[in-house]
Each structure stands twice: as C-alpha cells, then as structure tokens.
Amino acid sequence: MKPITTLLASAFLALGLVTSSDAADKSTPIRFGDITWESGSLTTEILRLIVEKGYGYPTDTLPGSTVSMEVALARNDIQVIGEEWAGRSPAWIKAEQAGQVFSIGDTVKNADEGWYVPAYVIKDLAPNLHSVADLKQYKAVFKDPESPDKGRFLNSPSGWTSETVNSQKLKAYGLDQDYVNFRSGSGAALDAEITSAIRRGKPVLFYYWSPTPLMGRYDLVRLEEPAFDAQAWKTLTDASNPNPQGTRSLPAKLSIGVSAPFKKDYPELVEFFAKVDLPIDTLNKTLAQMSKKRESPKDAALRFMRNNPQIWKAWLPDEVASKVEASL
Template sequence: MRYTHTLAAGLGALALTAALLPPPARAADASAPVCEVNRPVRFSGLNWESNLVLAGIERYVLEHGYGCKTSVEIGETLPMLAALQRGDVDVTPEVWPGQIEGAWKKALASGKVLGVGHVYDAGEGWYVPRYTVERNPGLKAAADLARFKEVFADPEDPGRGRIYGCPAGWACGTLNDNLLRALKLDKDYALFAPGSGAAQKAAIVSAYKRKRDIVFYYWTPTSLVGALDLVKLELPAFDQAAYTCMTDPKCATPVATEFKPNPVVTGVNAAFAKEAPRLTDFLSKLTVPDDAIDATLGWLETEGKEPDDAARYFLKQYAPVWRQWVPPDVADRVQSALERE
C-alpha cells in the first residue's frame, strides 16, 4: 500500500507539473512556421531607396511570418537581372520592365524568370526647380534646353551645359544618352553621370538649397521629388517604337518620346517560384498605394534613417495594406514581431 500511495503521488505531481505549463509554450514548436526553402531567400539589393525599402519589407515578412532566413546581394540592374536568371538571387523587389524592355523580354522568354504582381506605377523624367522656370519663363520642354545652355553651364566645360543623368552603371543611362541625341542636345550639353545614387541626390539637393539652376534626370516614387518644388520638362507624346529604340544602346537614330509609364513588378526566379509557391503567392499579392510609399520614403528622408528602418515604419503604419498580402496566421506573426520591438 505504501508503494501504491507513492506511485500515485508521483503521477499526480507529474500531471500537476504538466498542467501548470503555459499552453503557448507547449504549442510553440508545433505552430512555428517552416520555410518552404531550407536556405536563405536571396534578394537583389538594387541601389535606390524604394527597392531597398521594399526588400526590407519583404524580408521582414518572410523572416517573421514564414520562418525563412534571408540575405541581400547588392548590385546594378542588369547584372542582377542576369543573377536572377541564373538563380544566384531569388527575388528582385522592384523591376521596371519598360526601362529594360529588351533585356526583360529576353529574361521572360528564357523561362527562368517571372514577373509577378503590380507593386506600383513608377515614372521618370527630366526636372528643373520651379525657381529656374520662374527665372527663365521660356523653359517648358526638354527641347527648349538648347536655348539655355548658359543657365546650366558645365563647371568643367563652360561652353556647354550640364544635365545630371543616371548614376554610372544604371540602365537608365542608355535612355538618357539616346534622348540627348534625339533632342539634338549632345553638342550643347554634357550628360554627367554621378558615381552613385547618393552622389546624384547630393548634387541636386546642394544646388536646390543654394537656389542654383540645375537640370537632372530623376524618377518617382522618391522622397526627393516629393520634397522639392520641381517642374518636369515636357517631352513628345509616348511612342512605343521610338521608346524601344531608346532603350537600345545601339539605337542609330533615336527619336524623342516621353518616358514610358512603368508598372513595377516583382522579379522572381522561376525555379524558386516552383519550390516556394506560398512565398510566391505573397509576392504576387504585394501592391503598395502611392500615398503609402510616398509617405514612407518621405519619412526616410526627413528622419535620416536606413531603408530597413523605413521598412519597419511602413509595416507599423500600414497594417491594413500589408495584411491583404498574406494569410491571417502569417499576418499575426508579423504583427507580434513588430509589437515586440
């Protein structure tokens, strides 16, 4: 009888101990998400703000909502498109098909790359500050620049004007080079290629603060265009044939046309998409309202933060937006991670 009582007491203690364990602690391992791939998901880190913010948003959701590990490979547009085809990276958060028209069509035709979703609509153009137009009221269109080269004198070649084009190595460099030739401005203007996106932005902001005249290429959505009072120079109406030639480095006789409106998509390696259908479904549903991306990039600019900080800002501020991209259980895990920060 003494042993029976001892055994019963022991079993009772074990049952009491098990009962006292908090249920979430016991269920945690069972409910923890398991990533569809057993290696880090590799993102293209193209070196402009909106792409890096998008990469930060997507990585946070994958890590905290889907249980994945992630990494970022930094590079330029065309080399990273080649990497996406090879499978060296899995996801490019921001692809502008219109800007790399020929290369993108070839990538899709290879069957190794997919373009999914509709992230937002992006645009491009040549801009001047509004105060420059007020000083030079005849300046309305890009073609008018021929009469104003002294206003935008190149400090390294005062006999010509300077247009601040794309940072060196960016795909938009071909477009700007061809547009300059199409407008017959190549004799009167030098197209200056800053060494980086940061250098380009610094040159524009410095001139603006000093009320100096400057003409430059830029794109939207960006915090800079939203923060400064700018005028976009007019170009001839969009023509697809002319634009196709403008994207070609070998375009012999470029014809001026408006930049093509760019519905931005997410680039996904096809083999990865097959391996990770749930992750690809998330990327396919990812779309960002214009006001949300503008406000997020504006916060990045005014606060002087990093793109990953802006990604978390977006996730904290726009839960009704991103919750539509993922299943409820994924959204709840992401929300919990944000609340723990």
C-alpha cells in the same frame, strides 16, 4: 533514415494530398537579392519581414549587381528580387522567355523617369517652361559654369542605361549644341549636385527617377516629352544610332522577380507578392525620411509597417496579417 514525418509528407505530395508549399522546407532560407538602391532595399526588407513573421520562412540576402542578380535568379541561386524593373535588361528578357524567371505584381504604380527641374525655377525664372521643346529658350537659365554660352544638363553616370538614352535624347530634341551633357561620376554625385543646387535656390536641369528619396523631399516638375513610341525608344537605347527620335522613356513596371522553382514551391508567397501595392507618394516620403534619419532599410521597413497597417494588411490573409502585426 528519413524521419516518419518527411516520409509521410513525400507520400502525401506524390498523391497530391498536400501542395508543394505545405512540403516546402522551412529550414532553408529564401534568398533575396541584396538590392543597393534605396527603394529596392526598402521593399526587400518589407517583403522579408512579412515572409519571416507572417509565413514563418527564414530569409537571407545575396549581394550583386542588377544583372548578376538577374542571372542568379534564373539559376535559382537566389529566389526573389524585391524590385525588378521588368523588361529592360537583356538578361531578364532572355530568362523570362526561357521560363526561368517571372515578374509578379505591379508593386509601385506610376514609377517614372524623365527630365526634371525644381518648381521654383518655373515660378521665378522660366514661366513658360513646360516641355523639353521649351528648353532652347531657357539655356541661359541653366548656364554651365565652364561653357557659359550653353546650359547644363545633369545626366546619369556613364555606364548607366539611362545615360545612353539621355545622350540620345539631347540629340533627338536638338539640344546637344545648346546644353553641356554633364555626366556625374556616380549616383551619389548626381544626388549631391542636385541637392546642392536646390538648397541654394539655383536653377538645375537633370535626369531622375521615382521612387526615390529626392522625390519625397523636394517639389520637382517633370518636363513633358512626346508620347512613348516603341520604335523611337529603340533609337534612344542604341548609342550608335545617328538619327535618334524623341519619346518618353519606356513605361516603368516595377514587379517582384521570382525564380521558376520559387513560383512552383511557394504559391502562398506568390499570391502575397501579386497583391503588393506601395503607393508612390507614401514610398517617396518614407524613403526621404530614411535618407534624412540615416536609417537602415530594415529600420525604415519596420517604421513603414508600424505607420501604414492599412496598406500592407490589404495584401495578406487575416491570420498572416495578425502574426505580422504582433511582431512589430
């Protein structure tokens, strides 16, 4: 037999006297995707802390690759992806068009990706290097140790979407004969290659993105590219296109991904998610400290919350913010 309170809640819900969130089961954990990259894992822990301490809902996480988490979200096997690069994955686009998933908010404005060099390279070795169009004259600066007549471009690892895009960009910018397209074995290997060069004060040309610890740790300059063009972008994402056209990458929009049932059942959390705004400079610095101190994402999230109340309090009703603050 159902408890009287459950029967009353069901009756009130049927009559429209309570919202679905009032009747949401606070004993069932809200499942977040267990994101493995730094900014996503930090954002996830910030959200979980607020959901648990401010709103009283238990949470847990479910691991998986980006695509598998998006598929799980569409099935409501998980309810939240804390950092969704909305509109890039075919799995996401399909689920969004079917009304199975929703991207909430604009959580990190000015998130970006592109080709970078350390600032000291421009200052000391390549004073006229401002855009990808200038790279032809500076291939000797970025000399490849195995092919010294060419420069070296550090691409993403094979298998990443950005690796295809960057390889096509080298062709589009007429640089494929002047630069070795060097693919690191993993994201960690790419980081190690870049960090090693910077620590030794050596020139290095590489693909990277933000928000990341690297951006918070070093003074890097993004090289200019032609303005974004949707048709040109299609030629860059197609590895078989023989005539790729140069353009900046698709503008990044970082959101919080939620399942359709979650959006319906937790309107107060959707309202909170829509207000999340993580200043990118603060986020990059937090990520850099997390990496330097070898903090867990949970510990870094706690430090972020303690050090930046003016940021997260703006997302929340006063009563909820007070509960969160008391828990820190």
